[in-house]
Amino acid sequence: MYMIETIIRPSALDAVKSKLTELGILGCTAIECKGFGKQKGHTERYRGGRMDVGFVPKVQLKIAVREEDLERAIEAITTSARSGRVGDGKLFVYGLKRVVRIRTGEMDEAAL
Amino acid sequence: MKAGWIRYVPVMLMLALLCLAAGDLWGQEAATESPGMPGMPGVAEVASPGTGQPPAEVTAAVEEAAAAVSQELFTVNNLWMMIATALVFIMHLGFATLETGLTRAKNTVNVLFKNTIIPGIGLLTYGLCGFAIMYPGEFNGYFGYAGWGITIDASNAEAVTANLTSAYGDGGYTWYTDFLFQGMFAATAATIVSGAVAERIKLNSFLVFSVFFVSLSYPITGSWKWGGGWLDEAGFIDFAGSTLVHAVGGVGALVGAIILGPRLGKYARDGAVQPIPGHSMPLAVIGVFLLWLGWFGFNGGSVLNADPAGVSLVLVTTSMAAAAGAVGASLTSWTIGGKPDLSMALNGILAGLVGITAGADLMTVQDAVIIGFIAGILVYFSVIFLDKLRIDDPVGAVSVHLVCGIWGTLAVGLFGSAKGFEQLGKQVLGAVSVCAFTAVFATVLFLVIKVTMGLRVSSEEEIEGLDLGEHDMAAYPDFQQTYIKSYHAREI
Numbered sequence: 001m002y003m004i005e006t007i008i009r010p011s012a013l014d015a016v017k018s019k020l021t022e023l024g025i026l027g028c029t030a031i032e033c034k035g036f037g038k039q040k041g042h043t044e045r046y047r048g049g050r051m052d053v054g055f056v057p058k059v060q061l062k063i064a065v066r067e068e069d070l071e072r073a074i075e076a077i078t079t080s081a082r083s084g085r086v087g088d089g090k091l092f093v094y095g096l097k098r099v100v101r102i103r104t105g106e107m108d109e110a111a112l
Numbered sequence: 113m114k115a116g117w118i119r120y121v122p123v124m125l126m127l128a129l130l131c132l133a134a135g136d137l138w139g140q141e142a143a144t145e146s147p148g149m150p151g152m153p154g155v156a157e158v159a160s161p162g163t164g165q166p167p168a169e170v171t172a173a174v175e176e177a178a179a180a181v182s183q184e185l186f187t188v189n190n191l192w193m194m195i196a197t198a199l200v201f202i203m204h205l206g207f208a209t210l211e212t213g214l215t216r217a218k219n220t221v222n223v224l225f226k227n228t229i230i231p232g233i234g235l236l237t238y239g240l241c242g243f244a245i246m247y248p249g250e251f252n253g254y255f256g257y258a259g260w261g262i263t264i265d266a267s268n269a270e271a272v273t274a275n276l277t278s279a280y281g282d283g284g285y286t287w288y289t290d291f292l293f294q295g296m297f298a299a300t301a302a303t304i305v306s307g308a309v310a311e312r313i314k315l316n317s318f319l320v321f322s323v324f325f326v327s328l329s330y331p332i333t334g335s336w337k338w339g340g341g342w343l344d345e346a347g348f349i350d351f352a353g354s355t356l357v358h359a360v361g362g363v364g365a366l367v368g369a370i371i372l373g374p375r376l377g378k379y380a381r382d383g384a385v386q387p388i389p390g391h392s393m394p395l396a397v398i399g400v401f402l403l404w405l406g407w408f409g410f411n412g413g414s415v416l417n418a419d420p421a422g423v424s425l426v427l428v429t430t431s432m433a434a435a436a437g438a439v440g441a442s443l444t445s446w447t448i449g450g451k452p453d454l455s456m457a458l459n460g461i462l463a464g465l466v467g468i469t470a471g472a473d474l475m476t477v478q479d480a481v482i483i484g485f486i487a488g489i490l491v492y493f494s495v496i497f498l499d500k501l502r503i504d505d506p507v508g509a510v511s512v513h514l515v516c517g518i519w520g521t522l523a524v525g526l527f528g529s530a531k532g533f534e535q536l537g538k539q540v541l542g543a544v545s546v547c548a549f550t551a552v553f554a555t556v557l558f559l560v561i562k563v564t565m566g567l568r569v570s571s572e573e574e575i576e577g578l579d580l581g582e583h584d585m586a587a588y589p590d591f592q593q594t595y596i597k598s599y600h601a602r603e604i
Contacts, residue, residue, distance in 0.1 A: 011575050042580065043584065044580070044584050044585055044586060044589075045583075045584040045585060046585060053586075053589075
């Protein structure tokens with residue numbers, strides 16, 4: 001079992017969600033966040049001055065998947081979140097030790 | 113980007129007009145003719161004196177007209193008209209907050225900028241040429257121009273008596289009050305358009321459109337009725353501007369929304385409508401109630417004096433129509449839509465207000481309630497219908513101002529003391545002719561701008577938000593984000 005953690009553009013959120021749903025991966029957590037990488041933020045103006053806004057709005061998604069779904073999920077996320085421009089984001093994969101469905105108490109693979 | 117120089121043509125024309133305005137408004141020219149209400153005693157043409165010349169004689173006719181209304185009554189009338197002017201002015205704050213509340217946070221600075229600059233453009237162009245086109249005095253009924261100059265030469269006794277005493281405007285207001293009161297109306301017509309084209313129109317293109325729309329289209333159609341033109345002679349009635357202000361603005365809004373196209377993500381390929389909710393319902397409510405407040409002056413001041421019977425009736429019919437509109441729209445959205453929709457209730461209030469504006473002085477209280485209630489129902493269905501046609505109107509400007517403006521105009525033939533089949537015919541004539549002229553004008557103007565300057569922002573800018581794209585500013589620097597599907601769609 002793995003946890004996929006990915007940072008994507010807000011405008012890609014719906015495309016990623018639809019693609020994952022198509023694959024049968026039905027759960028995810030979305031966190032609004034700010035970040036920067038190569039994209040380095042942007043400059044704003046205010047009353048005669050300039051400000052460097054170093055962070056750009058992003059969305060972080062966390063999706064827990066089974067081993068057999070991992071490659072397809074990575075493929076789905078990267079293709080649907082890709083726009084080709086700097087700022088498309090990154091994807092990280094962690095291993096998961098335990099998963100529990102709180103309502104029923106199911107564990108591990110059965111809980112995904 | 114469009115080929116180099118051609119995209120600057122409209123802006124250059126506009127700047128040229130504005131330079132002329134600046135030169136003119138500071139000039140010392142006196143009004144040559146006294147425009148304003150038809151039938152006023154015209155003053156003889158006076159030279160434009162500098163200081164040091166003796167004041168001209170005051171003609172007997174002007175003196176007599178000045179004496180007709182007592183100074184006390186004149187003062188009270190003019191005072192009410194100036195208060196009404198300030199009330200109509202506050203409607204701009206109402207439009208600003210309403211539009212802000214019903215659009216996305218990432219476009220807030222842009223929406224507010226448009227609403228801030230429109231009073232500026234409106235008043236300046238009204239001083240440049242709008243007032244003189246709208247009230248040309250004696251003219252052919254279709255197009256006239258009373259000449260340059262808003263400032264009355266204070267050293268010219270004839271001009272002063274004719275324009276700044278009760279000799280002017282049947283003792284209801286001075287020339288200056290007249291100019292400013294009507295000027296506030298002109299700017300309102302322009303700002304109606306800004307709501308429908310919000311979130312995707314280029315700022316400079318919108319400003320160029322507004323300059324020409326407010327300085328030419330609005331006063332030309334206005335002169336047909338309020339300036340004593342052919343519609344006035346035909347017996348068309350429009351008390352405070354259901355057609356001349358609201359339908360005119362609504363037509364500009366409709367044409368703009370059609371030519372611009374919908375916002376990205378608003379309509380899915382299969383025809384489904386993706387709601388794009390506004391980011392602040394509190395601001396929207398503040399806006400609507402400021403507009404209602406402003407309508408006390410919009411309709412109350414259109415009586416053109418402080419007559420207790422007249423003004424108090426108009427204030428009552430106005431507010432009763434607003435109240436009925438709120439209820440009509442709420443009930444409709446509750447029964448047909450399933451739940452009571454706040455934004456529909458707000459549109460309902462405005463629908464009732466627009467609906468009563470053509471005949472507020474002619475209706476009984478019951479008439480006003482019925483007119484407002486029907487307007488509230490109409491606005492709900494109009495919003496749904498426009499979405500079916502895939503015409504994206506973020507704030508419901510077309511539904512409120514065009515649809516209910518026409519309803520209010522026709523209602524004068526159906527209710528109240530002027531009702532009748534013949535009057536209804538005249539109302540149809542007025543509504544159709546004004547809307548047709550405005551539609552042609554707005555279409556040509558938008559298309560010329562589209563071809564020369566470009567009308568719409570790029571997709572990237574629309575997604576990122578016009579605040580950053582057009583202004584390099586954020587309205588809420590601790591940025592807000594939401595993730596409703598339509599907020600960040602990439603395709604139409």
